[in-house]
Amino acid sequence: MPPVDIGDxxxxxxxxxxxxxxxxxxxxxxxxxxxxxATLRDVxxxxxxxxxxxxxxxxxxxxxxxxQALDVPRERISFVDAISHIMMNYSNPLENATYVDSPxxxxxxxxxxxxxxxxxxxxxxxxxxxxxxxxxxxxxxxLLSEFFHILLNNLKSRSVLTLVLETSDEEQSGVEQxxxxxxxxxxxxxxAGR
Amino acid sequence: xGPSLQxxxxxxxxxxxxxxxxxxxxxxxxxxxxxxxxxxxTTLSLEFLVRGAERGERSLFISVTEASAKLxxxxxxFEFFRTELVDQGSLVFVDLPVIYERLGLSNEELNPEEIGxxxxxxxxxVRTLGVRRLVLDSLTSVCYxxxxxxxxxxxxxxxxxxxxxxxxxxxxxxxxxxxxxRYSLHGVEEAIVDGVxxxxxxxxxxDILRVVQVVKMRGAAHxxxxxxxxxxxIGILMAPHLKGGRExxx
Ligand SMILES: Nc1ncnc2c1ncn2[C@@H]1O[C@H](COP(=O)(O)OP(=O)(O)OP(=O)(O)O)[C@@H](O)[C@H]1O
Ligand SMILES: [Mg+2]
Numbered sequence: 221m222p223p224v225d226i227g228d229x230x231x232x233x234x235x236x237x238x239x240x241x242x243x244x245x246x247x248x249x250x251x252x253x254x255x256x257x258a259t260l261r262d263v264x265x266x267x268x269x270x271x272x273x274x275x276x277x278x279x280x281x282x283x284x285x286x287x288q289a290l291d292v293p294r295e296r297i298s299f300v301d302a303i304s305h306i307m308m309n310y311s312n313p314l315e316n317a318t319y320v321d322s323p324x325x326x327x328x329x330x331x332x333x334x335x336x337x338x339x340x341x342x343x344x345x346x347x348x349x350x351x352x353x354x355x356x357x358x359x360x361x362x363l364l365s366e367f368f369h370i371l372l373n374n375l376k377s378r379s380v381l382t383l384v385l386e387t388s389d390e391e392q393s394g395v396e397q398x399x400x401x402x403x404x405x406x407x408x409x410x411x412a413g414r
Numbered sequence: 415x416g417p418s419l420q421x422x423x424x425x426x427x428x429x430x431x432x433x434x435x436x437x438x439x440x441x442x443x444x445x446x447x448x449x450x451x452x453x454x455x456t457t458l459s460l461e462f463l464v465r466g467a468e469r470g471e472r473s474l475f476i477s478v479t480e481a482s483a484k485l486x487x488x489x490x491x492f493e494f495f496r497t498e499l500v501d502q503g504s505l506v507f508v509d510l511p512v513i514y515e516r517l518g519l520s521n522e523e524l525n526p527e528e529i530g531x532x533x534x535x536x537x538x539x540v541r542t543l544g545v546r547r548l549v550l551d552s553l554t555s556v557c558y559x560x561x562x563x564x565x566x567x568x569x570x571x572x573x574x575x576x577x578x579x580x581x582x583x584x585x586x587x588x589x590x591x592x593x594x595x596r597y598s599l600h601g602v603e604e605a606i607v608d609g610v611x612x613x614x615x616x617x618x619x620x621d622i623l624r625v626v627q628v629v630k631m632r633g634a635a636h637x638x639x640x641x642x643x644x645x646x647x648i649g650i651l652m653a654p655h656l657k658g659g660r661e662x663x664x
Contacts, residue, residue: 324621327623327642327653327654328623328642328644331643331652331653332644334653335646335648335651338651360658363656363658364658365658366656367656370653370654370656
């Protein structure tokens with residue numbers, strides 16, 4: 221079977237789908253860039269698309285720099301940043317980002333995602349969560365699975381395409397299982413064509 | 415209950431709250447909005463009125479503690495607020511101290527006759543203007559001037575009857591301490607009102623969340639769960655309060 225192109229695959233999904241994108245930690249930078257390319261440029265550049273990027277692994281400012289390198293226009297993306305405050309990296313807040321005190325404020329993250337989806341209503345809305353592993357560092361498993369269950373159901377009912385980044389990690393095998401229960405499919409970036 | 419018995423709802427226009435209530439507040443209900451300082455009572459009440467005025471329901475804000483000029487100024491933080499609503503008279507602000515003065519109600523404690531005058535004044539305002547939504551901010555400061563429990567009860571019962579008859583849905587703001595064990599100044603108010611919406615601050619692992627819970631609402635099958643709310647320029651947003659790891663509750 222020929223490898224699927226991630227961008228093509230994502231483009232073919234109906235609104236309301238939830239997908240896990242699995243990255244290999246040994247090739248993290250490579251895989252991460254491929255995922256950004258597929259999400260922000262391939263799907264995110266479709267007419268009337270808007271991406272809400274939930275930054276928990278790296279600050280929004282960092283992701284925005286990469287997005288600019290991919291020529292993503294500012295009005296196509298907005299950020300919920302849940303990491304800058306606890307990393308004490310808040311000195312230069314982005315204009316297109318909203319900052320949450322900590323990755324533990326899960327309800328706040330849900331509310332900010334909703335805020336941005338309402339603020340930028342587009343027929344094709346995409347939410348990227350980067351990443352489930354970073355959220356798992358800061359939150360107990362029951363809380364996290366409740367969060368994903370509620371958030372993904374809510375986004376599904378509103379026809380939002382949700383992409384959850386996941387780094388395969390043997391220490392966090394529970395996280396992978398939890399995510400499998402709430403997403404519609406998993407795309408293994410290592411096996412996908414790019 | 416068959417659909418024919420379903421009471422007409424007054425959709426608050428706050429989407430999260432309407433979802434919790436199954437469509438809105440049963441029309442004509444008198445609802446206590448109880449919470450400690452800074453929990454968002456005034457903001458929630460204002461949004462209720464602005465959303466109503468937008469839908470063509472005349473809305474009246476009776477302010478006791480804050481000057482209405484300042485409240486109108488605060489409304490501009492709502493992106494959906496248009497000053498025309500005030501200019502056209504769809505959204506009306508009245509300062510209760512001004513009314514007290516006009517009526518000559520200068521005693522620290524209101525006597526039963528004066529309480530009657532106050533009720534009739536509010537009733538006449540509601541009838542003359544055709545008010546469909548009313549906020550009293552706050553009931554607590556009115557109740558400070560009514561000392562006997564039975565007079566409070568009487569005041570609220572009569573006000574409630576007048577408003578119900580006029581088909582006017584109302585929110586009465588109740589200022590309480592952070593851990594009060596009751597929802598109002600005297601503790602009799604919550605028994606009389608048709609509904610109680612409770613607002614408080616909850617903590618989880620050092621973070622503070624605004625939490626809202628509908629404790630009671632006559633005439634509506636509603637969720638009694640806790641929700642987290644956020645005050646934003648596009649209005650109040652609500653999400654379920656996650657249970658895992660919760661430290662204490664209401
Ligand atoms: N639209 C808004 N966006 C963000 N924050 C807001 C908004 N409106 C109000 N706030 C903040 O929320 C806080 C509480 O608001 P509010 O005045 O509604 O509470 P309250 O319960 O009426 O307080 P009090 O007991 O002092 O009357 C205020 O500190 C205010 O700064
Ligand atoms: Mg107030």
